[in-house]
Amino acid sequence: xxxxxVAIDLETTGLDPSLDAILEIAAVRFRDGQIIETYSTLIxxxxxxxxxxxxLTGITDDDVQGKPRVTQAIPHLQAFVGDAPIVAHxxxxxxxxxxxxxxxxxxxxxDTYELAxxxxxxxxxxxxxxxxxxxxxxxxxxxxALDDAQATALVxxxxxxxxxxxxxxxxxEVVAAAQPFPWDSKALFEAALREKSxxxxxxxxxxxxxxxxxxxxxxQISVSSSRFQxxxxxxxxxxTHHSSISTDTFFAPDGILAAHIPNYEGRAGxxxxxxxxxxxLRNGKHLMIEAATGIGKSYAYLAPALLHAQTHAARVxxxxxxxxxxxxxxxxxxxxISAALGIEGxxxxxxxxxxxxxxxxxAALRTRGPASLEELALLAKLLIWETETxxxxxxxxxxxxxxHQLWAHLSAEDEHCTxxxxxxxxxxxxxxxxxxxxxxxxxxxxxxxxxxxxxLSPQRTLPDYDMLIIDEAQHLEEATTHAxxxxxxxxxxxxxxxxxxSDNKGLLGAILRAVRGAAPERDVARxxxxxxxxxxATKGMAAHxxxxxxxxxxxxxxxxxxxxxxxxxxxxxxVRHKAPFEQAQAAWQTLSEYNEAVSAAMARLARGLHKLExxxxxxxxxxARAADSAxxxxxxxxxxLGAFLSQPDPNTIYWLSSGHEERGIIINAAPMHVGAMLxxxxxxxxxxxxxxxxxxxxxxSFDFLRDRLGANTIETLTIGSPFDYKNAVxxxxxxxxxxxxxxxxxxxxxxxxxxxxxxxxxxxxxALFTSYAxxxxxxxxxxxxxxxxxxxxxxQLDASGRAAAIDGFSIAPRAVxxxxxxxxxxxxxxxxxxxxxxxxxxxxAVPTDxxxxxRSERYTDSFNDYSVPEAILKFRQGFGRLIRRASDKGxxxxxxxxxxxxNYGRLFIEALPExxxxxxxxxxxxxxxxxxxxx
Numbered sequence: 001x002x003x004x005x006v007a008i009d010l011e012t013t014g015l016d017p018s019l020d021a022i023l024e025i026a027a028v029r030f031r032d033g034q035i036i037e038t039y040s041t042l043i044x045x046x047x048x049x050x051x052x053x054x055x056l057t058g059i060t061d062d063d064v065q066g067k068p069r070v071t072q073a074i075p076h077l078q079a080f081v082g083d084a085p086i087v088a089h090x091x092x093x094x095x096x097x098x099x100x101x102x103x104x105x106x107x108x109x110x111d112t113y114e115l116a117x118x119x120x121x122x123x124x125x126x127x128x129x130x131x132x133x134x135x136x137x138x139x140x141x142x143x144x145a146l147d148d149a150q151a152t153a154l155v156x157x158x159x160x161x162x163x164x165x166x167x168x169x170x171x172x173e174v175v176a177a178a179q180p181f182p183w184d185s186k187a188l189f190e191a192a193l194r195e196k197s198x199x200x201x202x203x204x205x206x207x208x209x210x211x212x213x214x215x216x217x218x219x220q221i222s223v224s225s226s227r228f229q230x231x232x233x234x235x236x237x238x239x240t241h242h243s244s245i246s247t248d249t250f251f252a253p254d255g256i257l258a259a260h261i262p263n264y265e266g267r268a269g270x271x272x273x274x275x276x277x278x279x280x281l282r283n284g285k286h287l288m289i290e291a292a293t294g295i296g297k298s299y300a301y302l303a304p305a306l307l308h309a310q311t312h313a314a315r316v317x318x319x320x321x322x323x324x325x326x327x328x329x330x331x332x333x334x335x336x337i338s339a340a341l342g343i344e345g346x347x348x349x350x351x352x353x354x355x356x357x358x359x360x361x362x363a364a365l366r367t368r369g370p371a372s373l374e375e376l377a378l379l380a381k382l383l384i385w386e387t388e389t390x391x392x393x394x395x396x397x398x399x400x401x402x403x404h405q406l407w408a409h410l411s412a413e414d415e416h417c418t419x420x421x422x423x424x425x426x427x428x429x430x431x432x433x434x435x436x437x438x439x440x441x442x443x444x445x446x447x448x449x450x451x452x453x454x455x456l457s458p459q460r461t462l463p464d465y466d467m468l469i470i471d472e473a474q475h476l477e478e479a480t481t482h483a484x485x486x487x488x489x490x491x492x493x494x495x496x497x498x499x500x501x502s503d504n505k506g507l508l509g510a511i512l513r514a515v516r517g518a519a520p521e522r523d524v525a526r527x528x529x530x531x532x533x534x535x536x537a538t539k540g541m542a543a544h545x546x547x548x549x550x551x552x553x554x555x556x557x558x559x560x561x562x563x564x565x566x567x568x569x570x571x572x573x574x575v576r577h578k579a580p581f582e583q584a585q586a587a588w589q590t591l592s593e594y595n596e597a598v599s600a601a602m603a604r605l606a607r608g609l610h611k612l613e614x615x616x617x618x619x620x621x622x623x624a625r626a627a628d629s630a631x632x633x634x635x636x637x638x639x640x641l642g643a644f645l646s647q648p649d650p651n652t653i654y655w656l657s658s659g660h661e662e663r664g665i666i667i668n669a670a671p672m673h674v675g676a677m678l679x680x681x682x683x684x685x686x687x688x689x690x691x692x693x694x695x696x697x698x699x700x701s702f703d704f705l706r707d708r709l710g711a712n713t714i715e716t717l718t719i720g721s722p723f724d725y726k727n728a729v730x731x732x733x734x735x736x737x738x739x740x741x742x743x744x745x746x747x748x749x750x751x752x753x754x755x756x757x758x759x760x761x762x763x764x765x766x767a768l769f770t771s772y773a774x775x776x777x778x779x780x781x782x783x784x785x786x787x788x789x790x791x792x793x794x795x796q797l798d799a800s801g802r803a804a805a806i807d808g809f810s811i812a813p814r815a816v817x818x819x820x821x822x823x824x825x826x827x828x829x830x831x832x833x834x835x836x837x838x839x840x841x842x843x844x845a846v847p848t849d850x851x852x853x854x855r856s857e858r859y860t861d862s863f864n865d866y867s868v869p870e871a872i873l874k875f876r877q878g879f880g881r882l883i884r885r886a887s888d889k890g891x892x893x894x895x896x897x898x899x900x901x902x903n904y905g906r907l908f909i910e911a912l913p914e915x916x917x918x919x920x921x922x923x924x925x926x927x928x929x930x931x932x933x934x935x
Contacts, residue, residue: 001160001191004031006080007087009145010094011057013045017096021045022070023059026145028078030171033157039080040146042067052780054786057143067493072184074101081277082109085187088126089113089148109184112155118164118185118377121385121397123451125804129153163192165817170387171196174380177369179638189380202693221691223487245341247274257299260340269295269719276717278304278688281316281467283686286714288473288706290696292721292913293880297692298329301469302337302443306346308467309442315465317444319451321472323395324828328443335665348434348441350462351542352450356393356431357382360622361410364510367619371498371505374402382410382843392430395452439463448472448479455681456483466687473691475874477708480674480853486640489663490549491639494542500602500630501538507630508535511609511623518617527608534601541594548587548641552665556578556658567659571644571849588645592842599634602627642667655850667909670851675710675857683711695825695876699907705873725913728883730891730932733919737897747774750840750895751781752815753925757893760926761933763791763814764835768824768878770843772797775820778840782816796823809833825877828884836891842898843874844906868904877881879912890931 006235008029014020017166026040042059044067054060085108092111098104116126123134132139132151135158140556141147163171171193178186242379250256251274253266273291276664280287281304291297305316320326330349338346362382370376387396399407446462448470456464470476500507508531556577559569566640575581576895609617611625617623644654644667649674671677691711698704702716734753738745758765763786769775779795786793792812794805796819810830818822824843844867845852856862881888892915898907920928 001085001776002032002195004029004036004084005086005087005110005153005156006030006052007149008077008081008094009061009088009149009152010097011053011143011145012097013047013050013053015093017230020097021047021063022073022097022101023049023053023057024074025077026149027077028146029080029084029152030153030157033154033496035153038146038150039077040149041073041076043070043073044068045070052784055784057731058141059144070101072105074098078103078840082108085110087112089152089154089155090130091184091324093338100801108187110188111184112152112158114158114185114377115159115188116155117398117400118380119159119384121381122388122809123398126398126400127804130153130804136836158194158706159244160188163188164196166192166384167387168193168196172368173383177366177379178376180369181373183373183376183577185377185380189723192545212501236773237543238305245307247271247278247304250340250410254845257303257337257340258519260336260880261485267295267722269722270297270300273297273300273692273717273719274304274466277301278308281305281308281688286683286689286711287318287700287717288696288711288714289690289717289719290702291692291693291694291719292723292914293694293884294721294723294886295719298325298333301471301690301692302329302333303341305443305467305469306334306337306341308426309346310341310343311789313468315444315463315470316467317446317462317465317858318469318471319446320446321448321475325446325471326445328330334443334445347443347445347549347554348437349445350392350434350438350450351395351447352453352460352616354408354411355394355430356412356434357394357407357410358431359392359429361412364619364622365410368505368510371502373635375406378406378410379402400638406903418933431575435461435463448476449483452480452483455685456480456603456677468686468688469690469692471692472515472551473709474695474705474877476678476691477674480678481670484674484677485670486744487666487668488640489547489660489666491663493545496633497538497542500598501535507623507766510619511605511627514618514620515612515615519612521617523612523615527605530601530605530608534598537598537601539592541591541598544587544591544594548584548591551580551587552656552667555584556656556665560658565723566658566848568848568850569656570853571648571654571656576583585645588641592642595634595638595641599631599638602634603631606631640669643668652856662860668850672854677710679710683714689714694880695873698872698911700910721913723886723888723913725883725915727916728889729913729915730929731909731912731915732893732915732925732928733900733917734893734895734897734922734925735900735919737895739897739901745913747777747781749860749922750774751778753893753895753922754778754818754838755782755785756926757838757929758786758791758816758892759789760930761835761891763812763815763816763832765838766827766829766834766836766881767816767818767822767838768838768881770841772820774776774840775818779818786816789814790847793818796820823881824874825880829881830840831885831887834882834888834890836893836929838879839875839878839894840896841894842871843878844871864904868907872908876911889933889935891932893925 007030009026010022011024012020014021022039022043024042027038028035029037044064049059049061049064059210087110090108095104095109105335108376110820116123116131123131128148128151129139129523132155135155137151137154139147157174166916171189174189175186175193178189182790245471248255248271251266251271252258255266258264258266265696269291273289273295276287276289277300291300295546305318308314309316318329320329326349334347340346365375365379370379376591377514381397381403381444389396394407394411412429444465446460448666450461454460498506503509512528512531515524519527524785529904544788548706554573556569558580559566569575571581577593606624606627609627612620643652645651648654652670653670655668656665657668660666692712695703696702697718706712737836738751754765754767756910767778769778776797779793779797790807792815794812794815794817796802796805802819802822805817805819806829808825809815810833847853856866859865879892882888882892899908918928
């Protein structure tokens with residue numbers, strides 16, 4: 001948007017405009033990216049400046065003493081701004097404080113956060129500092145109002161230039177879609193469209209008249225699902241050269257791999273694992289291998305996999321739990337091994353359907369238009385994303401909050417489409433192209449979710465295979481549980497009903513608009529009559545949905561009255577006899593009739609649309625498929641609710657959960673024991689399966705994991721680490737820690753330990769928590785204290801998220817990284833960034849978790865036979881973050897006195913490698929750690 005604009009920023013004493021006060025105001029007038037004039041002032045908030053705010057902003061009580069009050073400053077701000085449009089980063093925050101003062105309510109408002117989310121769809125983060133850095137804008141004093149306002153002005157100018165660079169057709173479509181909505185960002189896109197249009201010739205004006213339908217038809221979404229040139233899988237690939245290569249010659253210090261890796265060092269453990277993997281693939285055996293950190297296990301299984309696939313014209317599938325490992329395999333490890341073997345086009349990567357944008361669904365959204373502000377914002381983002389990288393792969397776009405839910409409705413997740421159907425629309429479907437590449441690949445990399453969805457569903461997604469390598473096998477039970485779990489809430493049901501019956505944006509309305517004028521009046525009348533009946537049924541169904549979930553809400557409220565902190569309730573036999581549950585059952589009896597009627601009617605409507613194929617009905621096939629998809633949804637809903645309320649499956653765990661404000665009461669179901677399913681659908685079906693990971697044993701045995709996975713007869717192999725842990729790790733055992741149940745004293749000790757350790761080691765500490773609440777409390781308590789020593793705390797729960805926390809910790813000279821579950825493993829930090837790992841609590845599962853509680857009942861001594869082994873696996877994973885290379889040296893600390901005070905504590909200590917162990921006081925932690933790390 002041209003002309004003069006004013007960027008504003010506020011610093012405040014807190015986040016709540018009804019309770020907190022403005023501390024500093026800044027405004028920057030700018031035109032065409034040039035700052036013309038500035039205004040800034042500190043404000044006397046009439047209260048002490050909180051310490052955390054003082055450390056974050058540098059503003060102290062002395063700084064604001066004698067400064068104007070906010071009522072004195074606001075008139076100057078309004079005079080400076082006038083009627084100019086105002087720009088801010090996350091403008092709703094600043095506007096909420098200004099609204100309390102009655103200021104700048106009528107000015108046009110533009111939010112650089114929302115604009116960046118649309119115009120920079122692949123930016124990893126949208127915080128002001130992150131955007132300024134990525135755009136090359138200097139932000140010297142972040143969290144000072146004037147510096148932030150100036151940075152906002154410069155960020156806005158670059159976003160405006162990006163808008164001007166968009167194709168005219170994209171701008172037109174965004175603006176057209178935005179017309180029904182009070183979307184602040186609309187003003188910028190309209191201004192860009194006006195400026196862009198004024199500079200076009202007659203050819204450009206022809207483009208401006210292009211219909212949305214034409215734009216949709218001309219849009220092409222394509223994807224290269226492999227980062228290699230895929231060659232057909234054929235028996236002609238068998239070569240004498242590759243069949244003569246042995247693991248010894250490949251991994252030897254002067255062998256084939258050494259010629260392709262500078263400073264290569266042969267590892268005995270790597271050769272041992274590779275030999276075992278090669279034998280298992282050759283002889284058709286199943287094998288479980290615990291391969292400790294440092295042996296190079298991915299190379300150890302990749303070389304045999306590629307060789308076996310090459311020499312036997314076979315396909316090997318490799319499954320991982322994390323995207324990080326998947327990317328490492330496909331981007332780095334497989335290319336290295338392939339180059340060493342002289343193999344081209346050997347591998348592809350494939351993800352689940354939910355990772356790919358469905359062109360049919362995207363086209364349908366573009367044709368009907370968005371139904372909400374959130375959907376409009378995502379549509380704009382996708383249209384701009386399409387101009388940058390038409391991959392259709394979710395990994396290539398940054399989604400926030402509600403966008404994840406909306407993506408699910410646009411992905412190929414439950415499309416039930418076939419290759420033939422995709423091919424008829426030009427082969428532009430990303431999932432179709434990924435599947436075509438997978439069918440030609442010798443080695444196919446997938447994740448556990450896709451592997452299990454394929455194995456456990458009659459509708460196969462993956463190409464045929466007999467050889468399978470499962471890395472990160474410690475997560476296989478959890479992945480299987482997730483794949484077979486089900487959740488449902490009232491808002492989800494209401495949303496699906498609205499998607500059918502909404503007058504303007506619903507499916508029935510779209511069908512009626514399509515058939516009118518295209519089909520004979522007789523057929524149109526039938527469709528209209530039938531649509532009216534369905535709409536009436538969905539309205540009645542909505543009322544009974546409320547009755548069902550209302551009864552469940554009463555049930556959950558009764559539980560909360562008994563246990564105020566409860567947010568989950570296992571639906572046991574006793575619960576089923578309680579009055580509210582019986583009321584829910586009664587509501588379901590009526591609701592089920594509506595549900596069956598709606599599902600059957602939508603299926604019949606889909607069949608009717610297919611029969612009208614001789615008439616030129618726009619998007620008839622897409623509308624029929626949407627109706628069929630809705631029918632399937634309600635069929636599955638009926639089956640799941642029927643099982644939950646009336647006919648529970650004895651191998652399924654049912655529970656209710658709450659605490660999600662938007663979702664209300666949630667119905668949950670998960671399998672009791674997945675081992676039998678895995679044995680039936682995987683282990684009994686495949687010729688050779690290799691399961692591997694760094695932490696598969698507890699108490700020196702594979703028995704616990706083998707039992708959980710139904711793999712009791714699988715052979716096992718343990719390969720130790722080449723690292724000298726005795727000289728690499730100091731395990732400091734604190735002998736004066738309060739017990740965790742002494743909450744106040746224990747929490748103070750946790751905070752003191754992390755501060756002392758971070759101060760001694762110039763940051764470089766990873767603190768692993770089991771509780772989100774404790775992580776948040778600790779972060780709030782230590783951030784200000786560590787800031788005094790120029791040590792930054794990166795908190796996984798911060799608004800920027802896990803990836804931003806890891807990135808920040810990796811590049812900051814002095815920092816602490818704190819996280820929960822997802823940081824306990826799969827994090828490989830850059831060299832010399834980590835000197836200590838702190839495990840705050842022994843990672844026992846929450847006893848009241850419904851899945852954990854139900855599975856515990858399988859054991860006579862559930863604590864020792866289930867809780868402890870599961871916690872030890874997690875404990876070993878946390879320890880594994882510390883030493884990743886032979887040259888690493890660090891300190892390991894457990895802030896849970898139970899590791900020495902309880903009998904089971906020795907099992908955790910025995911699960912670790914042989915480290916140097918020292919016992920001492922909390923007060924001596926810092927000095928001891930400093931001496932150890934500095935040698």
